[in-house]
Amino acid sequence: MRLLDIGAGYGRFAHRLIEAFPDTASVATVDAVAESTFLSEFYLAYRGVDDRSTVLELPSLDIWLGSEQVDVAVNMHSFSECSFTVVRSWLDTIAESSIKFLMVVPNRGTHGGTRLMARETDGTNTDYLPELERRGFELVARRPKYLHSSVQDYGVSPTYHWLFVRE
Numbered sequence: 001m002r003l004l005d006i007g008a009g010y011g012r013f014a015h016r017l018i019e020a021f022p023d024t025a026s027v028a029t030v031d032a033v034a035e036s037t038f039l040s041e042f043y044l045a046y047r048g049v050d051d052r053s054t055v056l057e058l059p060s061l062d063i064w065l066g067s068e069q070v071d072v073a074v075n076m077h078s079f080s081e082c083s084f085t086v087v088r089s090w091l092d093t094i095a096e097s098s099i100k101f102l103m104v105v106p107n108r109g110t111h112g113g114t115r116l117m118a119r120e121t122d123g124t125n126t127d128y129l130p131e132l133e134r135r136g137f138e139l140v141a142r143r144p145k146y147l148h149s150s151v152q153d154y155g156v157s158p159t160y161h162w163l164f165v166r167e
Contacts (some may be wrong), residue, residue, distance in 0.1 A: 001021070001024055001025050001026075001071050001072065002025075002027075002028070002068065002069060002070050002071050003017065003025065003026070003028070003070065003071065003073070003074055004027075004028050004065075004070045004073045004074070005027055005028070005030070005074050005075075005076075006030055006073055006074065006075045006078065006090060007030075007032070007075055007077070007078025007079070007081075007082075008030060008031050008036065008040055009031060009039075009040070010039040010040050010043045011029050011039070011040035011041075011044045011047075011053070011055070013027075013076060014029050014040070014053050015047045015049055015053075018052045018053060019047075019049065022052070026052045026053065026054070027052070027054075028053070028054040028056055028064070028068070028070070029053065029054070029056065030056040030058060030061050031058070031078075032058050037055060037057055040055050041055040061093070070097060071101060072099070072100075072102070073099045073102045073103070074102075074103045074104075075090070075103070076104075076105040077105060077107050079104060079106065079118060079128070080106045080107035080118070081107070081119060082118055082119070083118055083119070083120055083121065084118040084126040084128060086118070087118045087131065088128070088131055091131055091132060091135050091137075095136065095166065099166070100165060100166055100167075101163065101164065101165055101166075102132070102163075102164040103162065103163050103164075104116060104161075104162045105159055105161050106159055106160070107159065108157060108159050109125070112152075112158065112159065112160070113144075113145070113158065113159025115129070116129045116162065132164055135166070136167070137166045138165055138166070139162065139163070139164055140164065140165050141162070141163040142161070142163070143160065144158070144159075145157070145158050145159050145161065146158055
């Protein structure tokens with residue numbers, strides 16, 4: 001299984017996924033923040049999983065996607081911090097790369113993670129679910145981070161996990 005972690009930060013998810021599935025998972029990380037890219041490369045090497053991970057600089061992403069098959073794209077919390085224009089651009093890249101699955105974990109926001117909202121520089125939010133649907137993504141699962149309702153209401157960073165498929 002090959003994953004692309006968009007907005008990977010320092011690479012924690014890539015490390016944990018590779019550790020959980022050492023024989024079956026490889027992860028490519030990409031982040032628009034150059035410092036995060038540097039930290040991801042350092043962290044994944046430090047954790048000893050750099051042989052099963054690829055750290056991509058944003059300008060090289062299109063070239064890499066042209067030569068690699070990705071099964072799942074994952075975005076945890078960063079689309080919630082991007083503008084609508086940036087999110088649409090990422091969705092175009094995912095769709096054009098024929099990535100079949102997309103998992104999105106939005107920030108809690110004022111909606112508890114039950115909506116997919118991009119954040120504009122003026123502080124307003126724009127729902128990008130229609131953009132996913134326009135690109136052929138269909139929601140197949142939306143589950144709370146915590147199964148117990150009290151923990152979902154009061155736990156650390158409660159949100160929802162959204163899984164889409166594109167046939």
